[in-house]
């Protein structure tokens with residue numbers, strides 16, 4: 256089977272929100288440096304997987320290949336605006352084999368339930384940007400676990416991802432970026 260890498264991308268507030276209480280992406284989470292980083296990463300990806308609401312809210316001027324997650328799909332269908340996938344009907348292994356037969360890098364820009372879904376499937380890496388000094392009470396969290404008081408970091412650590420160094424994307428924002436990488440299987444059998 257062709258190799259597929261899965262990279263998640265989110266920018267969150269201090270309280271781990273990706274959208275405000277109305278479900279909209281607020282200005283406090285919009286940052287030029289983060290956007291430039293995100294776009295450069297998308298340029299490296301062969302497929303972008305996103306929830307239906309995010310797909311409808313964000314035009315696709317570069318005509319990137321999208322796979323839209325929606326319960327309205329009968330499994331996996333090709334529509335005019337990309338692939339539409341229902342994970343309750345068809346597993347990711349099949350969907351990715353059909354949508355990306357040559358393999359490659361997959362970008363997952365959310366939203367919440369899609370981020371949750373790929374925690375189960377397994378991220379190769381998660382690129383977590385944070386807009387410091389911002390809070391969005393009642394907003395949409397990056398992971399459902401944050402509704403039960405977990406931080407984004409504790410959810411990622413609990414999913415066998417390990418934080419890389421934090422770098423500053425925009426000192427004025429300020430906005431930082433930490434890339435979490437999947438832990439490699441380094442444990443050796445005690446018999447070896």
Ligand SMILES: NC(=O)c1ccc[n+]([C@@H]2O[C@H](COP(=O)([O-])OP(=O)(O)OC[C@H]3O[C@@H](n4cnc5c(N)ncnc54)[C@H](OP(=O)(O)O)[C@@H]3O)[C@@H](O)[C@H]2O)c1
Nearest residue numbers: 265266273274279280306307308309325326365366367368
């Ligand atoms: N700050 C960030 O980095 C960031 C990242 C992503 C999104 N956002 C913002 O967050 C808001 C939207 O995010 P959201 O989480 O509310 O919505 P979303 O993920 O964009 O869309 C939700 C929809 O996706 C479908 N879906 C998701 N998971 C599914 C599953 N497991 N099975 C079947 N269908 C599934 C459902 O569509 P159906 O109703 O068709 O079944 C669901 O209604 C927008 O304002 C967006 O701009 C921000």
